[in-house]
Amino acid sequence: MIRILLAEDEHLIRGALAALLALEDDIAVVAEAGSGDEALAMARAHRPDVAVLDLQMPGPDGVAAAALLRETVPECTPMIVTSHAGAGALKRALAAGVRGFVPKTVSAQQLAEIIRTVHEGGRYIDPELAADAIAAGESPLTSREAELLALAADGAPVAEIAARAALSPGTVRNYLSAAAAKLGAENRHVAARVARERGWL
Amino acid sequence: MIRILLAEDEHLIRGALAALLALEDDIAVVAEAGSGDEALAMARAHRPDVAVLDLQMPGPDGVAAAALLRETVPECTPMIVTSHAGAGALKRALAAGVRGFVPKTVSAQQLAEIIRTVHEGGRYIDPELAADAIAAGESPLTSREAELLALAADGAPVAEIAARAALSPGTVRNYLSAAAAKLGAENRHVAARVARERGWL
């Protein structure tokens, strides 16, 4: 019997998932959580075999919760279920030690099967997302470029970015310009969007 | 017996919802769809009493599907269920004749209750989203300002916007500047973001 923790902030989905997974003979939902913090508390209390975490949650999100879980409850294998995932989220998840990454487009049977796979020590990554992540490749941005692009992402003027990074405005412009060139973007705003989409921020 | 159509592109959620709603004695899921187009076809074929539509779907989204439904299958009452909704989506939905607007944070029992309410001719709008929409108020932007701000939303340079709108670059700058001032934004990029958040585009 595989004992699982289900963390998902949308009651409707959480309840529905719990009901469906309960239909599987070898799976038992032993705990439910509606936020990242709650998920950690529940995991400590119930010591589940597998934690099924939604990516978008209040408090620590799915990936952050997975990272914390690996530290505090190492015998619990974390996996992520999500609606709108990009290659960036997948990368962060793998770096955090997540063993399964599944979009909500799979069926309940498939999800159950993936839970079994993960529980037996295997891995499962959604093929389409994996392809995206591979296609996106490694970030061509230097650390400084990525850092300044992140600061520019909300549309702040250069002067503010320069102040926050303790740099001359000219320097900031230079990095942002280089980043935009590498990304084939016309200006820093579209560059920031592209970089986010590819998980390079 | 209330006959409903369930349109939701995520198999996992759709299957789970269908299972939960089937538990209610007075509700029958007579059709399921995974896209806006499919939802319309199913509605024409099965003539359900209520259409439960996810906001985010391939093809026509939930609101667009609801609008089309009201034309082609007038006896079917549309309602929207969604994860990440803003005031803008709510406004569009109400304009399209949607009778219920529910976030996925409600429980299955609540959803069933809301389906009954809507089926009896009532309305249900999530209180929090309604408050957001009221707080956002009416758009202070003129139609031209909104139009140009929408064109500027993806970070395009002014020259391109001017070409698309068949205006002088100076005029475009002027409108965008006025819009940014009304929205308290420092530049057109943040202005576009703010306007989107408040449903003014």
Next chain:
DNA sequence: GAGGCGGAATGACATCTGTCATGCAGTCCC
């Protein structure tokens, strides 16, 4: 009809932003 008001549209001016040439420090490879 006169006057006031607000939106549409434009060009001139000042400021901001992106591009370029340049210098400096660290690293790798002969």
Next chain:
DNA sequence: GGGACTGCATGACAGATGTCATTCCGCCTC
């Protein structure tokens, strides 16, 4: 040690952007 290379940092210049004053037109009010 001497190059060659890469990343970090800066300022000068040109082009893009935002601000302002102004004109024109339709609408409303008196």
